[in-house]
Amino acid sequence: MASGYVSLSRPFFLLLLSTFCIALNSNIRVWPLPRKINSSSNPLQIHPYSFTFTATSESCDVLDSSFKRWWKRTFINLEPRLKKTFQYETSQFDVLSNLNVNVRQSCNGGMYPSLQSDESYLLVIKADGASTLVATTVWGALHGLETFSQLVYETESGTFLINETVVEDKPRFKHRGILLDTSRHFLSKEKILENLEIMSQNKFNVFHWHIVDDQSFPYQSFYFPELSNKGAFNPLTHIYTQSDVKEIVEYARLRGIRVVPEFDTPGHTLSWGKSHKELLTPCYQYASENGKYGPVNPILNSTYAFMKKFIYEISMMFPDKYFHAGGDEVNFDCWKSNPNITKFMEKMKFGTSYYKLEQYYMEKFKMILWYMSGKVATRTN
């Protein structure tokens, strides 16, 4: 994908900002703004050490792990004060000791979010009777827990309060993504995990992983380890191993985030050529190869055999239904210079339309993707 295709600075600023705007303010605003929020000025007090989340429906790995995470997120800055005994502020406030969490659709262990997931939830915090979070799917429940944590605030004397509130919410857009480009600028696994955590706090649900490009190939392939051995900025420190990728995909899943990988072809592939020159088109000058390489060579059967095996591996590593295939900014000059490609163009009756040759490649690639993984390809342009 083109550099400068998306500017990350602005959303990131917002993201970072929002994570620090928590507590110590009773005029709490939930971010992003829910569809409907009916807040009252009737606070309830919460004792962090006796408060619990209770699954009132069948629970699963996503929900269980989320309770632990949101307990920590709700009671921020608690660790240094662990030894201090917690007092209820006054007897004037009712106590909220439990939030019942009801997920209507069973959430099987190991399930993944998808473009079709229902992410709606209803959160009711009230003094008399049970406070409840109801959601159709566990992914909606995660957003409800985030909203809950943002509604809790802390008084100057260190008491945690939450006002009686009703929130009815569902996202306006099904795809709320952040793109990270780890080819031009390698990001450590830890930084990616941090980003995923901040995305979940902001109710984002797609990590678009622009993982490789011309500049570097940090993905350590199982079938073709030479791709990162030769193509990464550093084959030991600047790579994502198979277990790194699995950890990132799992970390994202537990936060309701899909991981859509982007492996661009036929352009943006110079880093592939460091170990697999035969994949790229040799460029010609004065009737001989000039030592430079262009886009993936679309006229060789070996290209498609390679892609088949590679895509098969990718489909095992990235469970999401979507795959970003790039397809943008294909430089035709190298193709034009290559006499074998010229011959192929004649044979295929493409005339002088190299765009048709690009389409020929993309169609074959899409078929491979569908056949090997059942995935849907998306393109940049």
Ligand SMILES: *[C@@H]1O[C@H](CO)[C@@H](O)[C@H](O)[C@H]1NC(C)=O
């Ligand atoms: C909003 O809250 C007020 C005060 O708690 C209550 O009287 C009113 O019925 C609520 N409205 C809705 C739609 O829940």
Ligand SMILES: *[C@@H]1O[C@H](CO)[C@@H](O)[C@H](O)[C@H]1NC(C)=O
């Ligand atoms: C919560 O209640 C407090 C105390 O009544 C009030 O000052 C504050 O404005 C309320 N917050 C919201 C968001 O309604």
Ligand SMILES: *[C@@H]1O[C@H](CO)[C@@H](O)[C@H](O)[C@H]1NC(C)=O
């Ligand atoms: C490439 O594949 C096509 C279609 O399967 C076949 O007709 C052709 O002979 C193959 N070319 C080579 C060089 O193997």
Ligand SMILES: *[C@@H]1O[C@H](CO)[C@@H](O)[C@H](O)[C@H]1NC(C)=O
């Ligand atoms: C291009 O054609 C020449 C001559 O026909 C052949 O020697 C060479 O291997 C071909 N290169 C590719 C990449 O097919």
